[in-house]
Amino acid sequence: MSETNDIARLRGVGVKLGRSEVLRGLELGLAPGELCVLLGRNGAGKTTLMRVLAGTLRAESGSVRVCGADPSRSAAARAAIGFVPSLPDLPPWMSLTTAARFARRCYPTWDDRRLWRAADALAVPRRGRISKLSRGQAAGVQLALALAARPRLLLLDEPFAGLDAVARDGLLSAFLTEVDLEDTATLVSTHDLDIAARIADRALLMDGGALREQAVGDAQLEHSAAALRALLTQTTPGPDGAAA
Amino acid sequence: MSLLALTHKELREQAPAFLVAAALVIVGCLVTGWLADDLFVDSATFAHTAAVCLTAIVAIAMGCDIGARERNEGTQEWLRRQPVSLGQVALVKLAVLLGALVAAAVVGSESATVASRLFASGASSLQAEPMVGLILGGTVALALWSMACSSFLPRGFLAAPGGACVFALLALPAALHEIVMGRLRPDPPIGLWLTCALIGGALAALSSMAIGSRREWATWKRAGTVALAGSIGIAPTWFEAGANLAGVTTLDLSSPNLEVRSAFLHTDGRHAFAMLRDEQWPSFPVVIDLETGETVAAGVLGDDLWPAHTTVSTRSNRFPFGVLHKQDGDSEIVGSDGEILAIDRAELSAADLEPFNTIGDGGWTLALPAGGGWRLSRAGSGARAFVAAPGATPVTEEVLAAAGWRVQYVEGWLVDGLWIFRGLVRPSANGQTITEYRSLDAEAGELLAVDWMQARDSIVCALADGKALVGDRARLSIVDVREGGRRDLDTSGRKVRWWAGTATVLQATEGEGSLSCVTAVTADGSIAALVRADGSVARWIEPPPGSAGILCLTALADGSIAVLTYRGGQVLRFGPGGDEPIATALHW
Amino acid sequence: MIDWRVDTEAPEPPSQQLVERCLDGIARGDLAPGDKLPSVRALAGLALVNHNTVARAYRELDLIGAVRGEGGRGVFVTEAGPQIARQRRAATTWSDFERALETALRAGHSIEDLSERVRTAESKRRPA
Numbered sequence: 001m002s003e004t005n006d007i008a009r010l011r012g013v014g015v016k017l018g019r020s021e022v023l024r025g026l027e028l029g030l031a032p033g034e035l036c037v038l039l040g041r042n043g044a045g046k047t048t049l050m051r052v053l054a055g056t057l058r059a060e061s062g063s064v065r066v067c068g069a070d071p072s073r074s075a076a077a078r079a080a081i082g083f084v085p086s087l088p089d090l091p092p093w094m095s096l097t098t099a100a101r102f103a104r105r106c107y108p109t110w111d112d113r114r115l116w117r118a119a120d121a122l123a124v125p126r127r128g129r130i131s132k133l134s135r136g137q138a139a140g141v142q143l144a145l146a147l148a149a150r151p152r153l154l155l156l157d158e159p160f161a162g163l164d165a166v167a168r169d170g171l172l173s174a175f176l177t178e179v180d181l182e183d184t185a186t187l188v189s190t191h192d193l194d195i196a197a198r199i200a201d202r203a204l205l206m207d208g209g210a211l212r213e214q215a216v217g218d219a220q221l222e223h224s225a226a227a228l229r230a231l232l233t234q235t236t237p238g239p240d241g242a243a244a
Numbered sequence: 245m246s247l248l249a250l251t252h253k254e255l256r257e258q259a260p261a262f263l264v265a266a267a268l269v270i271v272g273c274l275v276t277g278w279l280a281d282d283l284f285v286d287s288a289t290f291a292h293t294a295a296v297c298l299t300a301i302v303a304i305a306m307g308c309d310i311g312a313r314e315r316n317e318g319t320q321e322w323l324r325r326q327p328v329s330l331g332q333v334a335l336v337k338l339a340v341l342l343g344a345l346v347a348a349a350v351v352g353s354e355s356a357t358v359a360s361r362l363f364a365s366g367a368s369s370l371q372a373e374p375m376v377g378l379i380l381g382g383t384v385a386l387a388l389w390s391m392a393c394s395s396f397l398p399r400g401f402l403a404a405p406g407g408a409c410v411f412a413l414l415a416l417p418a419a420l421h422e423i424v425m426g427r428l429r430p431d432p433p434i435g436l437w438l439t440c441a442l443i444g445g446a447l448a449a450l451s452s453m454a455i456g457s458r459r460e461w462a463t464w465k466r467a468g469t470v471a472l473a474g475s476i477g478i479a480p481t482w483f484e485a486g487a488n489l490a491g492v493t494t495l496d497l498s499s500p501n502l503e504v505r506s507a508f509l510h511t512d513g514r515h516a517f518a519m520l521r522d523e524q525w526p527s528f529p530v531v532i533d534l535e536t537g538e539t540v541a542a543g544v545l546g547d548d549l550w551p552a553h554t555t556v557s558t559r560s561n562r563f564p565f566g567v568l569h570k571q572d573g574d575s576e577i578v579g580s581d582g583e584i585l586a587i588d589r590a591e592l593s594a595a596d597l598e599p600f601n602t603i604g605d606g607g608w609t610l611a612l613p614a615g616g617g618w619r620l621s622r623a624g625s626g627a628r629a630f631v632a633a634p635g636a637t638p639v640t641e642e643v644l645a646a647a648g649w650r651v652q653y654v655e656g657w658l659v660d661g662l663w664i665f666r667g668l669v670r671p672s673a674n675g676q677t678i679t680e681y682r683s684l685d686a687e688a689g690e691l692l693a694v695d696w697m698q699a700r701d702s703i704v705c706a707l708a709d710g711k712a713l714v715g716d717r718a719r720l721s722i723v724d725v726r727e728g729g730r731r732d733l734d735t736s737g738r739k740v741r742w743w744a745g746t747a748t749v750l751q752a753t754e755g756e757g758s759l760s761c762v763t764a765v766t767a768d769g770s771i772a773a774l775v776r777a778d779g780s781v782a783r784w785i786e787p788p789p790g791s792a793g794i795l796c797l798t799a800l801a802d803g804s805i806a807v808l809t810y811r812g813g814q815v816l817r818f819g820p821g822g823d824e825p826i827a828t829a830l831h832w
Numbered sequence: 833m834i835d836w837r838v839d840t841e842a843p844e845p846p847s848q849q850l851v852e853r854c855l856d857g858i859a860r861g862d863l864a865p866g867d868k869l870p871s872v873r874a875l876a877g878l879a880l881v882n883h884n885t886v887a888r889a890y891r892e893l894d895l896i897g898a899v900r901g902e903g904g905r906g907v908f909v910t911e912a913g914p915q916i917a918r919q920r921r922a923a924t925t926w927s928d929f930e931r932a933l934e935t936a937l938r939a940g941h942s943i944e945d946l947s948e949r950v951r952t953a954e955s956k957r958r959p960a
Contacts, residue, residue: 035882056324075246079327089322093256105249106327169880177877181884197840199882225840 006031007080007152007185008053012062014209015048022048024209026062030153030185037196038189039228040206041235046189047086049206050157053187054083066153079107082146086158088138092131096124096141100148107149115148121174136167143171147178154179156188160195168192172199193225193232203228207235246328250336257313261305262344269298270355276483277359285360291353293483298352299345306344310337507532507795507808516796516808534798534806537815662725664694664712666702683725696728713775722779731779738784770810772797785818834862836870836878846881850889852924853879858898858909858917865914869899869907896920 008030015023022045030036040046051057052064055071055078064070069077090099096119104110119126122140130138139159146154156175160168172195179186187204190196196203205212212235273294277285314320323333505527507518514535521527530539662683669680681694700716713733714723720733770793774782783805787794791809798806805818834857838846857863870878875886890907893899898913898920910916936946 035884051321054325056321075327075329078325081325083325085321089319091253091257091317091319091322098256102249102253103326105245105252172880173877176880176883177873181882194840195880198838198846198880198885201882201884 007067008187009065010052010059010062013052013059013064014061015045015052015057015059017048022209023052023059026210028204028211030187032152032183032185033181034201035179035181035186035188035199036202036204037200038187038204038206039191039193039196039232040189041232044206044235045209046206047157050083050155050187050189053153053155054078054081079109079149080152082149082151082154084139084142084146084156084159086161088130088133088135088142090130090142090145093129095127095129096144097126099130099141099145103145103149109150111148111150114150115144118144118147118174118178121178122171123174134167136163136171139163139167139171140174143175147180150180152184154184154186156186156190158189158191160190160192168195193228196228197225203231205231205235246326247332247336250328250333251340254310254336254340258306258310258340258344261309262302262348265298265301265305265348266351266355269294269301269352272297272483273352273355273359274362277356277363280483280487285363289487290360291356293487294356294359295349295352297483298348298355302344302348303341306341310341501811503792503811504795504808514798514800516798518795518808532808532815534796534808534815535800662710664697664725665691666697696723696730722775733775734780735773770794772807774805788814788816836875838879838881846879847885847888847892850875850879850881850886851892854889854893855898855917855920858913859921861914863909863913865909865911867909869909871906 006029008028010026010028013023013026013028014021026049028049038046038049048057052059053066053071055064055066055073058072064072066077067080071077071081094102096115100112100115104112119140122144124137124140124144125133128137130141133141143156143159146156159175160171163171176199188195188199273290276290276294280290314323324330501522503521505519505521507516514533516532516534517529518532519527519529528541530541532539665682667680667682669678679699681697682691683694697714698716701714702716710724710726711722712725713720714730715721715733720735721730722733723730771787772785772794774785776782785794785797785805785807787807787809790811791814792811793809795808795810797808800806800817807816807818808814809816834853836850836853838849838853840846842849844852854863854869863869869875869890872883872886872890876883879886890899890901894901894907896916897910898916899907900910901907933946
């Protein structure tokens with residue numbers, strides 16, 4: 001896979017939050033059709049990496065490119081990104097319908113049919129305010145919104161955290177059914193090794209502010225949860241709360 | 245498109261604050277319209293107050309929320325992820341707030357207008373708009389500043405200046421009360437209320453900006469609480485300040501205390517220029533038709549045209565009724581129809597200004613400086629300004645000095661083309677000051693001695709046929725300004741304390757030939773005398789009791805005399821048709 | 833009905849597990865020759881695995897001849913599918929049985945004990 005085709009490309013990215021250096025010389029390329037899982041201990045910098053990719057956090061050093069532009073500066077680059085946060089962060093008064101009305105005007109690639117299909121698959125209410133929905137439904141709403149924008153880069157930041165087993169499986173199933181893997185690069189950060197093992201084309205391991213994916217190796221295309229757990233135990237825990 | 249989306253979002257988020265605030269003020273306007281006195285309810289001040297009040301409440305309710313909302317709701321990350329720039333977001337927020345403030349001003353003033361229509365008793369009053377623009381502008385600026393303080397900034401940052409701005413918004417009525425004018429000082433209960441609101445408002449503003457609002461509260465609850473607290477804190481004091489302001493910025497023409505401060509009759513013998521006032525303030529210039537009693541505004545309320553900055557002419561051909569109003573270098577000439585002709589001084593020709601070329605009443609004179617052109621300057625108060633008739637050689641200080649006249653103070657009158665000056669002169673080194681009179685021949689440009697004036701005399705007015713009324717306070721004479729003959733006025737045994745006011749040359753009436761009228765203060769009050777050319781009084785005209793004197797009078801076509809009284813602004817008729825009121829009070 | 837869900841704790845990789853599930857279904861007759869298998873997307877959702885994993889499993893099944901991909905129409909069980917499946921299952925069964933037998937013998941169980949267990953299992957199955 002040539003690097004020029006990469007949807008997202010991070011080179012030597014460094015980020016400091018306060019005094020702690022959360023990301024350090026981080027290198028990452030995400031190619032279309034890839035579903036990568038981002039693993040790492042608490043505070044390893046997973047969320048920070050997600051925010052850098054989403055453009056809500058500006059890297060202090062190195063370069064960040066999504067579809068050729070820095071997402072923290074380019075609205076066009078942000079328009080190519082779908083993001084599902086671990087906690088719903090839409091304005092609380094928004095429902096799926098009102099949020100879609102907002103997003104429809106902002107995302108040029110917006111697809112309404114895609115939205116309603118995803119909403120049906122995720123079984124989320126169309127009109128309920130996000131603040132009144134359960135965690136699982138709220139995550140579903142944000143996933144449906146992210147999918148409907150037909151993103152080139154889809155980022156899921158611990159979307160399954162805090163969901164009960166049934167909600168988790170429902171969300172995962174709908175995600176796997178609805179996501180377009182062909183043109184999209186997908187990055188899912190999770191602590192759930194079961195999920196990681198199920199869905200990962202590549203498992204990226206965050207350790208000390210950088211990525212260790214070579215340990216998994218491209219040759220091994222499928223992972224077991226046990227293998228991932230073994231990898232994770234080799235990493236050092238990050239400073240508590242640094243990635244918060 | 246994304247701007248549209250952002251605008252929709254902001255409108256949706258800020259609608260509760262606006263609606264709650266608007267509902268509160270609409271109810272407040274109705275209650276106020278029902279309870280408050282008519283002078284306030286009918287006046288424009290009510291609408292202005294409601295507009296300012298709602299604007300202030302909306303500014304506080306929305307200004308505290310619109311910028312800090314993303315932080316309070318935890319939607320900053322979401323917003324940053326959207327393919328819109330934060331600049332656009334700020335722009336839209338600003339635009340929505342501005343739009344809401346404008347809408348608030350409109351809704352506030354409209355609801356007050358509706359309330360005043362519903363509850364008005366029909367009492368007529370005039371309106372003024374002092375400081376309203378300033379207050380509105382200041383309100384908007386403060387609101388924007390408080391918003392700028394709270395938007396996109398970490399909690400606590402600039403909280404103090406932000407709080408101070410909200411505090412200032414609350415304190416605006418206090419500033420009105422205490423600083424602008426003493427008459428706006430609140431009643432003690434309202435004063436206490438204001439103090440409490442100021443302290444509470446400042447604490448609330450500071451704490452909300454420092455701590456941030458509680459996230460668990462729904463938007464409408466938070467907006468409602470802020471709007472309600474804002475209303476309770478702001479509305480009573482603002483409305484009280486507005487009511488007080490209405491008392492001093494409106495002129496109730498039905499008021500028994502209405503006075504006509506001064507009046508001048510036009511040469512058409514029908515129209516009078518008058519300044520109305522209610523006790524102290526404000527004054528209001530009107531043109532009164534003495535035949536019908538109708539009045540026309542000749543300016544706006546608060547125009548204090550008389551006497552310090554104005555020269556009134558009743559002799560202009562070009563301007564049927566002229567008031568030369570000088571203020572900050574601008575001049576206005578008011579026609580008898582009340583229309584103000586704003587005229588740049590440069591456009592005024594010598595002929596235009598000639599009618600105003602009188603000295604005395606307004607203290608303003610026209611001068612021809614050595615460099616040519618007309619100059620309006622002020623004589624008296626030690627100012628060394630001297631005058632000349634149009635076309636004549638200017639009389640400068642040098643001219644006077646060459647003639648041996650070293651004046652400290654000079655005033656003069658124009659009678660039948662002849663200037664007559666009275667100067668306070670220090671003739672020699674002994675330091676004594678004496679009064680001397682000179683006349684100026686317009687053609688020769690020469691100062692001539694005047695021997696028919698005595699030291700305590702002044703010229704009361706110019707009469708017809710080159711005659712003038714001159715005299716001191718107790719004695720009035722008629723002189724011929726060219727011939728110098730002097731004859732005492734026959735007061736028919738009436739004791740005149742002093743002769744006052746300007747005299748008016750009346751057209752021929754009652755077969756008497758040329759009559760002049762002069763007002764006089766007697767033991768019975770200010771009365772008027774119609775004076776014949778030979779110095780005898782043809783008729784005394786006494787005003788009705790309580791009217792406190794006559795200001796001006798004129799002969800009407802039917803031979804009767806119309807009189808404008810001082811108090812109440814009554815226009816009365818005396819003469820062949822019987823003595824009867826034409827208009828019992830000036831009306832609009 | 834086939835339980836498609838894969839077990840991530842199992843030693844076999846997920847795509848291998850999907851191959852086994854398919855073959856089980858075909859061998860049992862849940863999937864008859866000519867039957868259409870779920871689409872890649874649908875099966876990804878059912879098994880909770882990546883599309884690529886499903887595609888890999890289908891390729892494997894295609895390779896051994898149990899199913900046949902027909903362009904864009906889908907993936908179908910072949911006529912020879914059931915037989916292939918049974919053979920594959922038999923091979924797996926025997927290898928599992930032999931592994932279990934070896935473990936039992938290593939643990940010291942006698943041949944009689946094991947024969948008795950086989951007979952008991954047989955008699956339990958018969959009434960059903």
